[in-house]
Amino acid sequence: MQMSRLYAPTLKEDPREAELASHKLLLRAGMMRRGAVGLYSYLPLAWRSINKIEDIIRDEMEAIDAQEMQVPILTDGDLWHQSGRWNDYGPELMRLSDRYDHEYALGPTHEETFTDLVRNELRSYKQLPVTLYQMQDKFRDERRPRFGLMRSREFIMKDAYSFSATQESLQECYEQEKEAYAKICKRVGLRALPVVADSGQIGGDTSVEFMAIADAGEAALVYCDDCGFAADTEAATAAINLVDGEAGDLEKIATPGASTIEALAKFLNVPEAGTRKALALVDGDGKPVVCFVPGDHELNDVKAEHAFGSYHMMTEEELKEFGLVKGFMGPIGLPDGVRACYDVSLKESQWWAIGANEPGYHYVHAKPGRDFQIADSDWVDIITAREGDVCPKCGAPLKAARGIEVSQVFQLGTKYSASMGATFMDEDGVEKPLLMGCYGIGISRTLQAIVEQHHDEHGIIWPVSVAPYEVEVIPLDVHDDLVWPVADKVANQLLGLGVDVLVDDRKERPGVKFNDADLMGMPYQVVCGKKAIKNGNVELKNRATGERTEVAIDEVAALLAQKVEAQRA
């Protein structure tokens, strides 16, 4: 492809609509454009990458006998009524009606459609399992479309649905998709963590989200480099490095001014983890609760909602109203009617430093069971896991990261088949609902996540496997009769060897070409300049490392073909 003919309108300045580096770069490099809020066009360069991502997905699906097909984007409202999701889905579902007032929805996902498709055809256990998938635009009227392709209203998804006769078969389909998803992440160049989203009764996972590691990610994660454990901080039950107090008789001490954890830890000369933080809230029923958590941990909003319903932290007025002393709350001598709860991470703690419910006083050497009682029902899981906590699987220290959900695998069981009457005749002659799994990859979100992970201050750094073009040939002066023939020859040799080549044939200054090449981020640049050519060489630049080497004109194509082939994945 010749750059002079390429439709890739670059921008000099950072577009105002973009916050994330990846969003800015895709716009600046002329790879996409916004039509309206949450609606994007993929321009030719981005589309080439999308196609490569899709080919990698196809390859992995082929390997596990999942079959590609296509259903209509427009879905019949009747199906959504049958599954109950016409009401449950809420305003995210984009609804419309036809000229006869029949209702439809633009598919945000296609469980209903696929269940409907197979319910009259997959009738016997002998036909199972079957996995079907498609790659297609999805529509969701997101409350806050943002970050470009990360959260848009129309986006490309690969969605697969498996149909099984037995739980073992569903498990197998699920494991195969999960493995394929890990491979896909790797092959498109994403560093991603498989995070357990749901655990089944027997301890195995029934849903996993693949999270691409990126500071810009919406999810806060902890993970273990040693054993591969990864979890959302909202879901992880934190095992902490418990710091216990000293043994002794209960003692009330004056701690003037020590109303914060920092001040108290200093006063007692212990680490913050050695103190117990008291957090006062009003639970969903309007009842006062004081929660005790390790001094160095925070209350987790999502977990707290699980434990206390739609709670809120107490205001100054509410603290007064319930007779609580800010900064000096403790389990001993709490006002009547105030419930005390304790984070499960403190179960092994024997000796506590806690507020005395009196301004300027704390207790030390307070012992649960002796000085205050904790009922089983008052242990709650409410803190946010953090870096340095203990891996619940292997005990190694956890690391923290943020993640972008790029894909998810899910065991649905009979959720849709039961409500929609998709049954089959089992071996034992009994009619049973199909067991389903669903497996989604956000293809457009994946594209942007790749850029989020692979860029520098100059632009994008495409992994070879998904690069729009693998090599960019840059003749520094297209009019020079020494330079142009060499560039043309190298480009043709590369093409002949099956390499995707872009040639910057524009009559631009070298500086402009270099900047654009770095911005667009093809993995290799072949710079054809007069000086090197006179020595029989061209300059080869590796975009990722910045490394430049002189290579003989006659050897560069073969060398690049080899490099590219090795990284195609």
Ligand code: ATP
């Ligand atoms: P999120 O929690 O980010 O809203 P989700 O869990 O609702 O996503 P799924 O229903 O699991 O999304 O869809 C499968 C995949 O589709 C997601 O893993 C994600 O990569 C992608 N995806 C979902 N919503 C969007 C969106 N609004 N824009 C772009 N991609 C999306």
Ligand code: MG
């Ligand atoms: Mg999801």
